[in-house]
Amino acid sequence: MASAPQPGRPRDPEIDYRVLAIARDHLATRGYEAMSLAAVAAEAGTTRQAVYRRWPTKADLATAAIAAMSRAAERTPTDDPYADLLRELRAYANGVGRPGGVSLVGTMLVDATDPQLVALYRERIVTPRRDQLRAILERAREGELIDADADIDAVLPMLTGAYYASALAGITPADDWAARTAALAWRALGGEAR
Known part of the structure; x- marks a missing residue:
């Protein structure tokens, strides 16, 4: 109709x-x-x-x-969760590495920031990214590529937080940041080095 x-x-x-x-x-x-x-x-x-x-x-x-900058819907899962993790971290680094990207994230942490802005930012940007990363790692666990008891909840904030921590320290993340972060997280979760 x-x-x-x-x-x-x-x-x-x-x-x-x-x-x-x-x-x-x-x-x-x-x-x-x-x-x-x-x-x-x-x-x-x-x-x-x-x-x-x-x-x-x-x-x-x-x-x-x-x-609107997100291309997450275009990044469909493959049969290689590690490659998907690497691709997702590269997309994240490209997004947050744009001019003003890190400073906008910092705005979300200021107590005086408009609560509606923070809520919408979490809903539209943070939650979808975390959900995407979680889904990748859950697929890796189901495929026995990482430990069955891998602490995905502990690793999720480390994946993206490492970028912010570098920026706060005045360190520009290296071009291979995504590859190094993916490899470190993968091994921490019990996956074989790639």
Whole structure:
């Protein structure tokens, strides 16, 4: 059964794309606090009302802009959980390594940060990434590639946290960060060195 037509003009997907791209740029260059929906709308060549219809709050727009960069759905599981882990960590490093990526994560840890922003960030960015990593490691356990009693819960925050810890120490993660992190976690979980 076809759904009833919606009133008004149909949404223009090009506006969505432009607004999200400009919002990402503003986040990277100005930070969340200085990002303005009005400025994003003006630069995108649309109205504030059009932006507010799509993303009713600044937190909604900011997290939607970040989540739109994800290509997780394109990374379908293979029969090699180790290769999947490595691919996921490379994608993570590419994402958080973008300009402003680490500083945006730091914003989520500030007590004064908008609670809606933190909740949406966790829902749209953190939880899907953790779920993806957990699924990979669970498949490795089911395939007896890592120990049956491997402590996946302990390893999950280490996988991504190592990148942040390096950034906080003023160390730019090496190009082979993902490979080294995957190998270390794999061995810690009882997998054979790769």
